[in-house]
Structures are given as structure tokens and as C-alpha cells.
Amino acid sequence: AALAHHLGHETFLTAGWSGGGPHALACAALLPDRVRAAATIAGVAPYDAEGLDWTAGMGEDNRIEYPLAARDPEALLEWMEPHAQAMATIEADGIVAEMRSLMSGVDAAQVTGEFGQNLAASFRSAFRHGPWGWYDDDLAFVRHWGFDPSEIRVPVSIWQGRQDLMVPIAHGEWLAAHIPGARVHLRPEHGHLSLGIGAFGEILDELLEASGEGAFTIEG
Secondary structure, rough: OOHHHHHHOEEEEEEEEEHHHHHHHHHHHHOOOOOEEEEEEEEOOOOOOOOOOOOOOOOOOHHHHHHHHHHHHHHHHHHHHHHHHHHHHOHHHHHHHHHHOOOOOOHHOOOOHHHHHHHHHHHHOOOOOOHHHHHHHHHHHHOOOOOOOHHHOOOOEEEOOOOOOOOOOHHHHHHHHHHOEEEEEEOOOHHHHHHHHHEEEEHHHHHHHHHOOOOOOOOO
């Protein structure tokens, strides 16, 4: 909201990929007069979501990581250290090996070319000073969000892939069942990375349509 105000935008659209999903939904819930539409892309559900086994279907790393965040933050930090060190110097050809328990085949196939190089550069930048951003995110994920998704009245689109080992499709199904009027896209052919890459144009078009702005086409 502060950034939008700084840029002079009274209203705006918001979208969050993966751990960004809750932040997009928070804007929709808490700024209903400013957010015109929101999208969550392979986004997590609340850790305390009733009826959801939060880590079911996740790769092994996530099944270790998030329970540690919930019960023993000090042990979480110890677990993170070697992974953060590896990510601080990672190249594109090492990403799949480092994240092997979280990479479905369709996602591993995305970590090539320009996207793979950009992802590696992003990891190096994020972990240059250690695991602290990752650590803060994890602690936030296992706490109460501070709003009830069922109270969102802004148009919301939910996008989730069935081949996602980072944020399984059950998270999208839970959000779909608890956000009134949400447009739901559960894609059997997509994983965590492939969804954001392969459906990006559709996601933006639907956001614009929901906001009343109309769709556009991305070239190239």
C-alpha cells in the first residue's frame, strides 16, 4: 500500500506466486477499497487451515522445514545454513540437484535457458547475506495470517498445479473452498514453476478482466 501511494496509484491489482500468495490475499482482505483484483499463483493456504494437512504431498525438504519453523525456530536455522550457503553461489545447472525433493519433472524442465539463469541469479542475491529473509518468511508462514480468507470481497483468482511438490494442489483447493466467488484454475499439467511461466499471460488477462480494464496480449 505504501509503494502504491508513493507511485501515485489509488487502486491497483496484486498477484503473489508461491509464498507471495498470502501477501496478495492480505492486500485483497485488508485494502478492499484500493485492490481491484488479486491472484494467488501456486500459493500456500494458512498453516492453521482447518481440514488441511499442510505438508501432505510436499517434497521431503518442505516436510522437514515447516514443522521446524512451527516448533523449533533455532533448529530451523541450523537446518537452513548449509542450504543457504549452497544457494549463495548456485548456478542454473545446480538448481534441480539442490532442490531435487521439490522438483517434479515438469518443473525441472523449466530450469533452463534464460529463466534458469535468472532464477540462479535471484537465489544468489537473496542468500548473499545468509538465510535471514528465508527464515523470516518461514516463521510468517506458520503464524496466523491476521485476516480470514472467507471475508475477502475483492475478485480473486486461484491458480494451482497438480504436479506441484512445493505447494500441493490441496492448498489451492482449500483456498477455493474458503474465498467467496473465487475463480479457480487447477491445472493438471502444471507444477510450481511451470504454472507461473506457462500461464502468466492468462493470469494477467484475468486480473485485468476482473478489474474491468480488459485483457491484453503479451508478445514474444
